[in-house]
Amino acid sequence: MKRRIKWIPRPAAGLLTAGLSMLLLSGCQLISSSPAALLKAPAMSSSLYQLKEAVTHYLPPGAVLNTPLKLPDNSAAGPIYQVDLNGDSQKEAVAFYRLQKNEFELGALILEQVNEEWRKVTDIHELGREIDRVDFVDVTGDGAPEMLVGWSAGEAVNLNKELFVYSMKGSVVSQMEKIPYTEIAIGDLTGDEVPEVAALLLDRDKLDASASLYSFKNGEKKLMQKLPMDGGVNGYYQVVIGKATDSQNGIFVDAGLGANTSYTSLLVWNNGKLKDVFSAKDEQGNVQTFKEYKGRSQDVNGDGIMEIELLKIPPFIENSNPTDMPWIHQWYQWDGANGLKWVHENYYDNNVTYRFDFPESWRGKITLERSKSDRADGYTTFYYLSANRKEKAELLTIRYYPTEQWENMKNELQKKEIDFVELDTSYGRKTVAFLPEKPTNLSVKSLQEYNQMKLGLKDIQERLKPVYY
DSSP states (O other): OOOOOOOOOOOOOOOOOOOOOOOOOSSSEEEOOOHHHHHHSOOOOHHHHHHHHHHHHHSOTTEEEOOOSBOOTTOOSOSEEEEOSSSSSSOEEEEEEEESSOTTEEEEEEEEEETTEEEEEEEEEEEOSEEEEEEEEOOSSSSSOEEEEEEEOOTTSOOOEEEEEEEEETTEEEEOOOEEESEEEEEOOSSSSSOEEEEEEEETTTTEEEEEEEEOGGGOOEEEEEEEEOTTSSEEEEEEEEESSSSOEEEEEEEEOSSSOEEEEEEEEETTEEEETTOOBOTTSOBTTOBSSOOOOBOOSSSSSOBEEEEEOOTTOTTSOGGGOOOEEEEEEEOSSSSEEEEEEEEEETTTTEEEEOOGGGTTSEEEEEOOTTOSSEEEEEEEEOTTSOOEEEEEEEEEEEHHHHHHHHHHHHHTTOOEEEOOOBTTEEEEEEOOOOOSSOOHHHHHHHHHHOOOHHHHHHHEEEOOO
16 A cells, blocks of 8 residues: 655755856857866867967957856857857857956957968957847848847946947948847847847836837848836846747736836737737736736746746635745736736745646646745645635645655655655755545545546656756
C-alpha cells in the first residue's frame, strides 16, 4: 500500500555556485573578456584570439571593455559581438567600452575583417555612465540589421536615456536621430513586417508620461504616434512587443504602482493610431489588469500569444500578507475588443523556483496551503474544494528538502514503494511531488468530481517545471 510522507527533515544550508565561461551565440557571436571566465573555458580558437587582440589594439588609451545592461535576444553577458551589419555575409565586430579616466565617457568600436585581418571601421564616442541596452535589428527594411544602442547617465541621475540607431553601408557607419526614452520595445506593431521602436517616457516629478512609436523604414526616422500615458506610476519594469492575437501585435507595458501593486497596459495599432485597450477604470480607479503584486506579461502556455497575469487569492487565505500570499496566477489573453479571456492558471514557488501548471479541470475548484517561505524545507499542498466549500481533500503535495538529506530519504521511499516526482535541485534543495491516499471524507458527488481532477505521475512530471530568474 502506498502511503504519504508526513514528516519534513530539519533545515540544512545549501550553496549555489556558478562559473563563467566563453559563449557562442546564434545570430551574433559574443566573446567574454573576463579572466575568471577563461580559467575554466576551453582553449580559444585562433580566429577569436585574433579578434580579441585586435579589439585590445584599437581600444583608446585607458579604456576597458564594458557589458551593456540589456542584451540582444538569445545572448549572454559580454562586451564584444560579431554580427553582419552591412549585409555582405561577413560578420563585423562591435566592442563596447568605457574610459576609466572619465566616468561619463562611453564608446563602441566597430571592426571589419579584410584579408583575414581586423581593421577599425569607426570608434563611436558618447556621454554616459552606462550602456543601457544594445539591439541588432533591421528597423529600416534593407535586409541588414541596424545597431540600436541606449546610452544612459545612470539610475542616480534624473535624465532620460537616449537611443541611437547606427546603420552601416559598405564600410561607412552613419547615425540616425536619437530618441529619448525611459523604456524601449522593438517589434513590428503595424504589420508591415518592418519593426518599429516604441519609446516610453516617464517624468515622475511632473507626473507626465507618454508612449511614442517611431519608424525608421527606408532609413528615415518618423514619429508615427504619441499617446499620453498614466504619469502616476512608479516606473515600467517590463515593456515588450509581442503577439496580442493571432493576427495582431501589441505593446505590453507592465507598470509598478505602490510597493508591490502593478497593472498592465496593452497598446495596439488601430486605424493608424495607438490605442490603450484597457484604459477604462472601475469605481476604485483601477483598470481591469490591476494586480496586488508585480507580474510579467509573457507567453506562458507556448501558443505564441502573450498572456497578461492576474492574481487570485486562494479560498480561506484572505488574511495573508501580500508578500507571503500563495497566489494562484491566472493568465489571460486580449479578447480583441476591450476585455480579457481566461487561458491558463498555475502556481509559482519563488523560494525554490518551480512552477506548477494546473489542468483546466482545477479552475475554481481548489485551494492551497503553503509553509513559511524562510525555511530550508517546506511544502505546498493543493486541495480539492467542493462548490459549497464544506468538503476538502488533498490533490497533491509538493515538498522541498535539503539536497544532502534527500538521497537517504529517496532510498527509504523507494523501499516503501511510495511514488514521487523529482525536480532539478535548486538553491541546495530538492523539490519532490507526492500523490495522496484516496480520500475518505468526501460525499459521493464530491468524490466523483475529485476523481476527475486527480493527476497521475506522468501528468505531474509534465506540469512541474523549474523557473530560472
